Amino acid sequence: MPAALWFALTVLLGAPEGGIWLPTSGRAGERSVQAIGAGGDSALYAAGGGVVYRLEPGAEWTRIGRYAPRLTWERTGEFVAHGDLPAALLRQVEADAERLIELPERADGVASLPRETMRAMLEEFVEEQADAPKSAYAVGSITSAPRGVWIATGAGLFRATKDGVSGPRADVHGPVHSVLNRKDETLVGTDDGLWRIPPDAPAVQVRGGQVTALTESEGNLFFLSDGRIFGGSTAEAAHPLDAPAPSPLAMAADPSGLYLATRFAVYRRQAGAWSLCANVPTTPTRLVTSEGILHALAADAVYLFSENCGQVSQATPPWPGGFVFTDVARLGGLVWAGSNEGVFIYTPLDADTSMSVQMEGYRRAVAGIPPLDVLVLRALEVHRLDAESTAADRLRPYAQLLPEVRGTLRYEPRRLEVFDQASRMTEIEVTKPKPDWTVMATWSIDFPCFLGFCTVSPIEYLEANSLVDDELVGEDGEIEEVDDPMTSEIVFDDEALSMTDAGGDARDDLEQLGLSMMAGDKKRNVVDRGKVVTQLRRLYQQRQNLLYRLWVQRSKDLQQRTTLLLSVEELDARLSAMTGLTIHSTGNTAGGETDK
Amino acid sequence: MKTWMLAAAIGLTLGPAVVHAEPTADSEAKKILARFENEPTINEVQQAALTYSAMHPEQYESMRTRSRFAAVLPELRLRVTQDKGDDQKQYQRYSETNAAAEPLSDTSTTNENLELQGEVKWRLNELVFNKYETSVVKEHRQVAKERQRILQSVTQVYFERRRAQVDMLLAPPGDAAGRTLAELKVAELTAELDGMTGGAFSRMVAER
Numbered sequence: 114m115p116a117a118l119w120f121a122l123t124v125l126l127g128a129p130e131g132g133i134w135l136p137t138s139g140r141a142g143e144r145s146v147q148a149i150g151a152g153g154d155s156a157l158y159a160a161g162g163g164v165v166y167r168l169e170p171g172a173e174w175t176r177i178g179r180y181a182p183r184l185t186w187e188r189t190g191e192f193v194a195h196g197d198l199p200a201a202l203l204r205q206v207e208a209d210a211e212r213l214i215e216l217p218e219r220a221d222g223v224a225s226l227p228r229e230t231m232r233a234m235l236e237e238f239v240e241e242q243a244d245a246p247k248s249a250y251a252v253g254s255i256t257s258a259p260r261g262v263w264i265a266t267g268a269g270l271f272r273a274t275k276d277g278v279s280g281p282r283a284d285v286h287g288p289v290h291s292v293l294n295r296k297d298e299t300l301v302g303t304d305d306g307l308w309r310i311p312p313d314a315p316a317v318q319v320r321g322g323q324v325t326a327l328t329e330s331e332g333n334l335f336f337l338s339d340g341r342i343f344g345g346s347t348a349e350a351a352h353p354l355d356a357p358a359p360s361p362l363a364m365a366a367d368p369s370g371l372y373l374a375t376r377f378a379v380y381r382r383q384a385g386a387w388s389l390c391a392n393v394p395t396t397p398t399r400l401v402t403s404e405g406i407l408h409a410l411a412a413d414a415v416y417l418f419s420e421n422c423g424q425v426s427q428a429t430p431p432w433p434g435g436f437v438f439t440d441v442a443r444l445g446g447l448v449w450a451g452s453n454e455g456v457f458i459y460t461p462l463d464a465d466t467s468m469s470v471q472m473e474g475y476r477r478a479v480a481g482i483p484p485l486d487v488l489v490l491r492a493l494e495v496h497r498l499d500a501e502s503t504a505a506d507r508l509r510p511y512a513q514l515l516p517e518v519r520g521t522l523r524y525e526p527r528r529l530e531v532f533d534q535a536s537r538m539t540e541i542e543v544t545k546p547k548p549d550w551t552v553m554a555t556w557s558i559d560f561p562c563f564l565g566f567c568t569v570s571p572i573e574y575l576e577a578n579s580l581v582d583d584e585l586v587g588e589d590g591e592i593e594e595v596d597d598p599m600t601s602e603i604v605f606d607d608e609a610l611s612m613t614d615a616g617g618d619a620r621d622d623l624e625q626l627g628l629s630m631m632a633g634d635k636k637r638n639v640v641d642r643g644k645v646v647t648q649l650r651r652l653y654q655q656r657q658n659l660l661y662r663l664w665v666q667r668s669k670d671l672q673q674r675t676t677l678l679l680s681v682e683e684l685d686a687r688l689s690a691m692t693g694l695t696i697h698s699t700g701n702t703a704g705g706e707t708d709k
Numbered sequence: 710m711k712t713w714m715l716a717a718a719i720g721l722t723l724g725p726a727v728v729h730a731e732p733t734a735d736s737e738a739k740k741i742l743a744r745f746e747n748e749p750t751i752n753e754v755q756q757a758a759l760t761y762s763a764m765h766p767e768q769y770e771s772m773r774t775r776s777r778f779a780a781v782l783p784e785l786r787l788r789v790t791q792d793k794g795d796d797q798k799q800y801q802r803y804s805e806t807n808a809a810a811e812p813l814s815d816t817s818t819t820n821e822n823l824e825l826q827g828e829v830k831w832r833l834n835e836l837v838f839n840k841y842e843t844s845v846v847k848e849h850r851q852v853a854k855e856r857q858r859i860l861q862s863v864t865q866v867y868f869e870r871r872r873a874q875v876d877m878l879l880a881p882p883g884d885a886a887g888r889t890l891a892e893l894k895v896a897e898l899t900a901e902l903d904g905m906t907g908g909a910f911s912r913m914v915a916e917r
Binding site: 413429433495496497498502503505506508509511512513514515516517518519520521522523524525526527528529530531532533534535634641671672674675676678679680682683686687689690691 | 735736737738739741742751752755773812814815816817818819820821822823824825826827828829830831832833834835836837838842843846847849850853854857860861864865867868871872875876879880
């Protein structure tokens with residue numbers, strides 16, 4: 114975002130009402146992020162898919178490092194985790210990938226899996242792992258720290274500044290959920306307990322139990338531990354507090370009070386008493402207080418509160434489809450939201466902005482599946498109409514260079530008896546010859562083959578294709594007319610093929626037939642390939658038109674929108690069937706940067 | 710203190726804040742479609758149809774490789790021939806004066822020949838190209854085409870049924886006859902899906 118626009122928005126916006134989420138530019142603007150947060154250096158940080166991004170005022174998002182490894186898949190069938198991270202962490206991610214990614218079984222081995230399929234599987238793995246709290250890819254929160262931020266992840270506590278990412282800290286154990294900066298100490302809530310990090314000293318554990326949220330209000334510390342709220346002046350002195358409702362989910366505080374989110378409500382605690390702040394239609398998973406404003410985050414909305422819970426407005430996703438909010442932050446008077454579609458900024462609603470946001474959403478939705486050329490290549494492979502399949506005999510000239518090797522062993526013992534009646538004597542002759550070995554290598558080289566005149570011999574072709582049952586079946590399931598009548602419904606039995614040894618007219622006829630069939634096959638391949646490409650292009654264009662109607666025209670008619678959503682789903686299913694790829698429009702457009 | 714009292718008074722008067730959120734067509738559409746989440750997904754139905762029709766082109770994928778690898782093994786030919794024979798020879802001498810024959814020799818001959826022959830033949834050129842590869846590719850292509858036809862059919866019927874279900878929810882027919890016809894259409898499409906999946910569709914619906 115240009116600097117001028119940043120500052121103009123800062124001036125124009127107070128507590129935004131009636132706004133729209135505007136995508137931010139740069140890498141984190143389009144990639145799934147799990148958490149965002151303002152840093153102590155006045156920059157905004159975001160983390161997701163193993164990558165940490167940073168946004169300075171007036172600049173674009175830039176990638177500054179990784180908190181989880183980059184995962185790749187080798188043709189040998191192994192997953193490899195890369196990154197400047199502890200070896201144990203890399204091995205753990207590799208083991209998780211090995212255990213959780215189910216490779217499709219193929220008779221010719223996993224090495225033949227298409228690159229797009231593996232990439233989609235790796236991205237899906239990273240996205241799923243981001244929701245597993247103990248995974249290295251999960252991010253609990255991003256908290257401001259001097260010159261940067263703390264990043265709480267499933268693999269530990271990381272530190273990010275404009276110079277890069279470091280960690281995880283070896284002295285803090287367990288997946289980290291929350292971090293709180295207090296005077297002269299930093300507190301860290303993990304699965305294993307509450308930890309204190311004094312300045313320039315190793316962390317020490319203060320309490321046990323799972324600590325999922327930490328906050329401070331009027332000098333008192335509050336935290337959620339094992340589903341209960343604790344409060345006190347220090348971590349050691351904290352004691353359980355009464356909660357307004359069971360199962361508190363999130364907590365935040367500012368000078369106006371302590372806030373608590375339950376399944377469908379937000380409460381405020383003032384002077385030791387809880388009061389209902391607002392009922393919300395969907396479950397808030399995170400509360401953020403900043404610049405005197407409370408923000409509650411649910412998967413499908415951000416709730417923006419006015420001061421003292423006087424009013425609350427709902428900011429819904431900018432686009433239809435599977436948009437999911439993941440975090441919210443406030444910096445420079447602006448509200449920022451992280452999502453599975455990237456980081457967004459809340460701006461006043463006007464027609465131009467609205468149209469540009471919708472067009473951006475449309476662009477991303479179109480780009481959410483592989484481009485047409487990749488789909489065409491995959492579809493041709495699935496239909497065995499790709500170059501490799503249709504040129505199965507391309508190695509034939511080189512095959513001639515290898516001989517036919519024949520080895521023969523002959524052994525012929527003999528015995529001869531001659532009985533003479535007169536002398537009554539018998540003569541016996543026994544011959545025991547040594548075995549006779551013969552080894553012979555024969556090369557039969559057809560030199561024109563090397564000049565490109567080597568096609569399958571018609572007779573040989575008939576032998577290999579003795580049963581021909583070709584029918585051209587159209588996409589609509591109807592049997593189409595065969596262009597060459599010689600190529601259809603011909604069955605060769607053994608008797609007919611035995612004539613190949615014969616000479617004369619019969620052999621000539623068979624050769625002619627074989628040639629016709631070969632020509633017919635090649636022609637049919639060309640026709641079929643054209644049909645696949647045409648059908649795929651038609652489906653792809655239909656999908657683009659439907660997405661335009663969904664994302665940009667945005668009919669308010671419920672039946673029409675439902676039908677449009679169904680139609681997109683159907684087109685995705687048909688494209689998936691044709692290409693063998695998993696295509697799903699309403700899913701996420703981008704996961705982690707796994708194999709780049 | 711006055712400020713605190715004023716705030717408390719406003720709080721008491723207004724009560725908790727209320728979220729003003731109009732349901733959008735998108736969220737409503739998603740809710741409508743979410744009603745069918747207890748039914749099998751299109752992917753599951755496609756897989757069931759392929760399983761039922763035993764249409765697995767993957768089995769051809771290794772056939773070309775195997776056809777070449779087969780050339781490593783030789784063609785073996787063994788031949789055993791046994792030849793037995795008996796023969797008797799008598800030599801006699803006759804003179805011009807004496808009519809009686811004079812025997813010279815009388816022998817019986819027995820011969821027994823055995824021939825063992827073995828032949829192994831490698832067509833090494835088939836390690837690079839086997840003439841049956843073209844046939845395998847062609848068969849594979851036919852199966853892939855048939856598989857595609859099944860997938861397109863099942864996808865079409867699946868979404869036709871889903872549209873009919875959505876129509877019944879969003880624009881239900883006003884009269885009993887219309888409702889019956891609409892229900893019949895869904896039943897017919899369900900039966901068609903069952904036919905394509907060997908009854909797996911209804912089984913999956915019942916299991917959820």
